[in-house]
Amino acid sequence: MPAFADFFSDTKTRPTAAMRAAMANAEVGDERAGEDPTVNRLVERCAALLGKSAAVYLPSGTMCNEIAVAVHCRPGDEVLCDATSHLIGYEGGGPAAIAGVMLNTIAGARGIYGAQQLRDKLRPDRPYAPRQRLVEVEQTANLGGGAVWPLAALREVADVAKAHGLATHMDGARLLNACVASGVAAADYAQGYDSVWIDFSKGLGAPGGAVLAGDAAFIAEATRLKFRWGGAMRQSGIIAAACEYALDRHVERLADDHANARTLARGIGEIAGLAVDVAGVETNLVYFDVVDERFDAARLAAAAFERGVRFSEMGARTLRAVTHLDVDAAAVEKALSVLREILA
Numbered sequence: 001m002p003a004f005a006d007f008f009s010d011t012k013t014r015p016t017a018a019m020r021a022a023m024a025n026a027e028v029g030d031e032r033a034g035e036d037p038t039v040n041r042l043v044e045r046c047a048a049l050l051g052k053s054a055a056v057y058l059p060s061g062t063m064c065n066e067i068a069v070a071v072h073c074r075p076g077d078e079v080l081c082d083a084t085s086h087l088i089g090y091e092g093g094g095p096a097a098i099a100g101v102m103l104n105t106i107a108g109a110r111g112i113y114g115a116q117q118l119r120d121k122l123r124p125d126r127p128y129a130p131r132q133r134l135v136e137v138e139q140t141a142n143l144g145g146g147a148v149w150p151l152a153a154l155r156e157v158a159d160v161a162k163a164h165g166l167a168t169h170m171d172g173a174r175l176l177n178a179c180v181a182s183g184v185a186a187a188d189y190a191q192g193y194d195s196v197w198i199d200f201s202k203g204l205g206a207p208g209g210a211v212l213a214g215d216a217a218f219i220a221e222a223t224r225l226k227f228r229w230g231g232a233m234r235q236s237g238i239i240a241a242a243c244e245y246a247l248d249r250h251v252e253r254l255a256d257d258h259a260n261a262r263t264l265a266r267g268i269g270e271i272a273g274l275a276v277d278v279a280g281v282e283t284n285l286v287y288f289d290v291v292d293e294r295f296d297a298a299r300l301a302a303a304a305f306e307r308g309v310r311f312s313e314m315g316a317r318t319l320r321a322v323t324h325l326d327v328d329a330a331a332v333e334k335a336l337s338v339l340r341e342i343l344a
């Protein structure tokens, strides 16, 4: 068993030796001038993967979201998103501070809302109300437990948005997890969404980078903001090479992470004092609750950390375990034996 198993997040992955070799050997140029061949190739591949005509390389998923919101909206506009959306609690207040938008939240189930719930939020354009401009979805839904939006649900939401003249944006930080779990192509999930992005620093295991895709006019504006906000880099092919390597080698293996997550959830479900919705574990995120009165999330996390297993605290009694490239089946066994020992 590994000495330390880090289930804190799939952002904890470190580049593999082969990924590092790909980075070391990357062909590079001045990205800002459009001269980095590795970045250019990555961006073209991602546009095709996502079924869009253009794409732009950005340092992070957060910048993809912030740029997309700012391109779609004007200050005072309203963005409709699920109440658990990453935009709300994890982006430093960017939608308000940078784009100047209002977020109107929809109370979905596990991060997924229905077309009717969206319809219920729509209102006629009134001079005293914020202008509704953008509908946002997260595939998979992070705080929703890694739940996968069904294709039909995504299409219905996009159809309602379009019928009301609203733009659509998909936060695809873990879109490829959804694709591997369901067998649905990324471009199919993204159909009907004006902008969509994927993150390379989550389960794909690259040290950074994300690609935002859309039509040519959207990407032209997004690129202007990338420059304005200082997101344009120079020989970033070094990082893009890791992303390209991940696209080639680390997508199908996400199925291993999903299998490990299910094994972990089943094991947790058998430990008295813990509660987990095993059937709800569709991808690589396992949310579980501490019901044992002797513990809360912080105490359990601290006890596990002392024994070489790290979870993240997501609430007073809720913990999250994320499977990824750097936690294998042996790490799952370690996590389970540590939890059993603590709760015995």
Ligand SMILES: *Cc1c(COP(=O)(O)O)cnc(C)c1O
Residues within 6 Å of the ligand: 059, 060, 061, 062, 063, 065, 086, 087, 138, 142, 171, 173, 174, 199, 201, 202, 210
């Ligand atoms: C991680 C994450 C982001 C932000 O991506 P970064 O690359 O960490 O900036 C956005 N949305 C979701 C759902 C995420 O999980």
